[in-house]
Amino acid sequence: MILREISSADLFRVLSKEIKIAALLAVVLSILSWGKIFFLSRGSEIPTGFSLAKISLAIAVALGLQVVSATVIGALLPLSAAKMKWDPAVVASPALTTIVDITGLLIYFTTVRLFLGI
Secondary structure (H helix, E strand, O other): OOOOOOOHHHHHHHHHHHHHHHHHHHHHHHHHHHHHHHHHOOOOOOOOOOOHHHHHHHHHHHHHHHHHHHHHHHHHHHHHHHHOOOOHHHHHOHHHHHHHHHHHHHHHHHHHHHHHOO
C-alpha cells in the first residue's frame, strides 16, 4: 500500500487471493490438528458423554475457521483504513491483534458449543 501497488479499489482482488491461500492453510492446519489430537491423545481421560473424535473435529474446524477469519480481517482492516484516509499501519497492529483475538475466542467457543453440545 505504501508503494501504491494496491489500493482500496483492489479490495475484491486482494480478498480473493487472501481467501484462497487462507483456505489452503486452514485445510492443512485442520488436518494436522485433527490428526495430532485424534491419534496422539488416545488413552487420555475424556469426560463422559464426549468422544475423542468429536473433540478433535471441533478443534480442527475451529482452527480452520479462525485461520480464514484472521486472514480476511487482516486484509480488510488496512484497506478500509486507507479508504477512510487513515494510516493503515496504525490500524494494522493493535486493532488487528485485538479483533483477531476476540473473533478467535468467539469462533472457538461457538464451534465447540455446537459440536459438543456444551
